[in-house]
Amino acid sequence: MRLAALFALCFSALVFAGAEVVEFSDESLRSRYQNLVQELRCPKCQNQNLADSNSPISKDLRREIQRMLEEKMTDREIKNYLKSRYSEFILYRPEVNKNTWLLWGSPVLVVLFGVLILARHRRQAKPLVAKGREMIASDQQRLNAMLGDEENQQ
Amino acid sequence: MNRLALFVPLALFAGLSLVLLLGLDKDPTELPSALVGEPFPAFNLPSLMAEQQFVTEQDFKGDVVLVNVWATWCFACRIEHPMLNELSAKGVKIIGLNYKDQRAEAKEWLAERGNPYQFNIFDAQGQLGIDLGVYGAPETFLVDASGIVRHRRVGVVDERVWNTEFRALYEQLNGSDQ
Numbered sequence: 001m002r003l004a005a006l007f008a009l010c011f012s013a014l015v016f017a018g019a020e021v022v023e024f025s026d027e028s029l030r031s032r033y034q035n036l037v038q039e040l041r042c043p044k045c046q047n048q049n050l051a052d053s054n055s056p057i058s059k060d061l062r063r064e065i066q067r068m069l070e071e072k073m074t075d076r077e078i079k080n081y082l083k084s085r086y087s088e089f090i091l092y093r094p095e096v097n098k099n100t101w102l103l104w105g106s107p108v109l110v111v112l113f114g115v116l117i118l119a120r121h122r123r124q125a126k127p128l129v130a131k132g133r134e135m136i137a138s139d140q141q142r143l144n145a146m147l148g149d150e151e152n153q154q
Numbered sequence: 155m156n157r158l159a160l161f162v163p164l165a166l167f168a169g170l171s172l173v174l175l176l177g178l179d180k181d182p183t184e185l186p187s188a189l190v191g192e193p194f195p196a197f198n199l200p201s202l203m204a205e206q207q208f209v210t211e212q213d214f215k216g217d218v219v220l221v222n223v224w225a226t227w228c229f230a231c232r233i234e235h236p237m238l239n240e241l242s243a244k245g246v247k248i249i250g251l252n253y254k255d256q257r258a259e260a261k262e263w264l265a266e267r268g269n270p271y272q273f274n275i276f277d278a279q280g281q282l283g284i285d286l287g288v289y290g291a292p293e294t295f296l297v298d299a300s301g302i303v304r305h306r307r308v309g310v311v312d313e314r315v316w317n318t319e320f321r322a323l324y325e326q327l328n329g330s331d332q
Contacts, residue, residue, distance in 0.1 A: 043185060043289035056254070057289050060280050085287035087188040 020059075022066055029069045036065050036078060039093055043086045187306040188287055194221070194301050195285035202252050202260055202274035209275055211301060218327045219247045220320075221295040222271070222311075223283065225255040226263045228291040234310040235267050241316070242270035246324070250274035253283050253291055296320060298327045 024030050034051070040061070042053035050058045050065070061082070068078045082090050094100045189195075194211050201207045214221075222238060224231040242248055250271035252260045257276060264271075277283055286295070289308070296305040305323055307315060 043287070046182060056280075060284060064284060084188055085284060086289065087186045087287070089185045 020062075022062075024066070025070060032075060033065060033069055036069075036075060037062055039091070040065075040079070040082060041090050041092050043090060049092060184308065185287075185289070187303075189295070189303045190306055192303055194295070194297050194303055195282065197275070197277075197282045197285065199282060200276045202250070202257065202276040205257070209273060213273070214247070214249050214297070215301050216299055217247050218299055218324065219249050219272070219297050221249045221251055221297055223251045223253050223286070223288050223291050223293040223295075225253045225291050226259045227255065228253075230310050231292045234292050234312070235270075237310075237312055237316070238270040239268045247272050251282060251286075252276050253288065254278065254280045294320075296323060296327075 022030070022033065024033070037051040038049055040050045042048045042050055042055060042058045042061075044055045044057045045053045048058075050061055064082075065078060068081065073081070079091060088094055088099075094103070096104050196211055198208055198210050201209050220241070222234075224234075238248055248270050250273070252274050254277065257278075260274070260276075264274075275282065280288075286293075292310060294307045294311045295303050298304050304327065305319060307319060309315075311320070
């Protein structure tokens with residue numbers, strides 16, 4: 001029960017999102033509309049998307065998106081329309097270009113870096129492990145010899 | 155292992171700190187403008203003063219102008235207005251874009267505070283506002299004689315902003331005309 005309440009709280013923002021009634025001529029546009037307003041950022045209220053924001057500019061932009069969807073524009077065309085006006089800032093998922101390749105590429109780079117370190121580490125560790133095994137073996141011999149000696153004495 | 159390699163994490167940390175430190179001075183509410191270097195968007199909207207009359211971007215082509223986005227509901231516009239009056243008195247041509255406003259209130263505002271504008275575009279729906287990427291009034295665009303947007307300021311243009319951001323560019327654009 002408590003878990004269910006917690007779960008509901010976690011998603012309450014999504015429930016409120018796009019609370020206003022939006023009418024579409026074709027119901028299939030609705031899911032695209034929801035996706036777009038989730039993924040586009042409000043230019044005025046920096047850390048909200050268009051769905052969450054109540055600012056007048058967000059209302060206007062939601063109306064614009066609805067209009068463009070009705071005009072059969074593709075998602076890409078709609079994003080480009082807004083990008084050409086509000087700059088890339090408006091895209092919460094920025095495109096890959098010369099400014100953002102590092103941002104997009106950094107997870108891959110970090111993983112590669114990790115693999116490199118791991119490989120290096122293993123290579124350096126190998127002779128040590130072999131040496132360790134030798135030492136264990138010689139220690140064992142010594143131990144056996146000592147124990148053997150003790151047994152002999154008794 | 156190479157002893158210098160031990161300093162790599164420290165160097166990375168120092169680098170990151172430097173980047174973050176430089177970031178502190180930036181204003182995160184300032185968006186890069188997609189319009190600088192692009193032509194002023196085409197429009198055909200009623201004039202504020204004469205309801206029947208329509209104005210277009212052709213009406214200020216051939217002049218270096220400021221296009222100032224304002225509204226009576228915009229508090230900062232109150233603060234900015236005297237500066238616009240001053241600029242207008244100095245001979246700077248200013249076009250007003252009355253943004254999502256009431257016509258009667260806007261007229262009253264100009265009657266009360268003085269009218270620094272050559273003419274006003276009445277954009278009740280905010281359509282031209284969207285084309286310009288306006289996200290908060292006041293905003294001011296510097297448009298050159300061939301209709302290209304050369305600079306954009308989001309927020310109040312005061313003495314300091316005019317001197318640091320606009321003045322040199324404005325004089326240069328005006329000078330190259332003559």
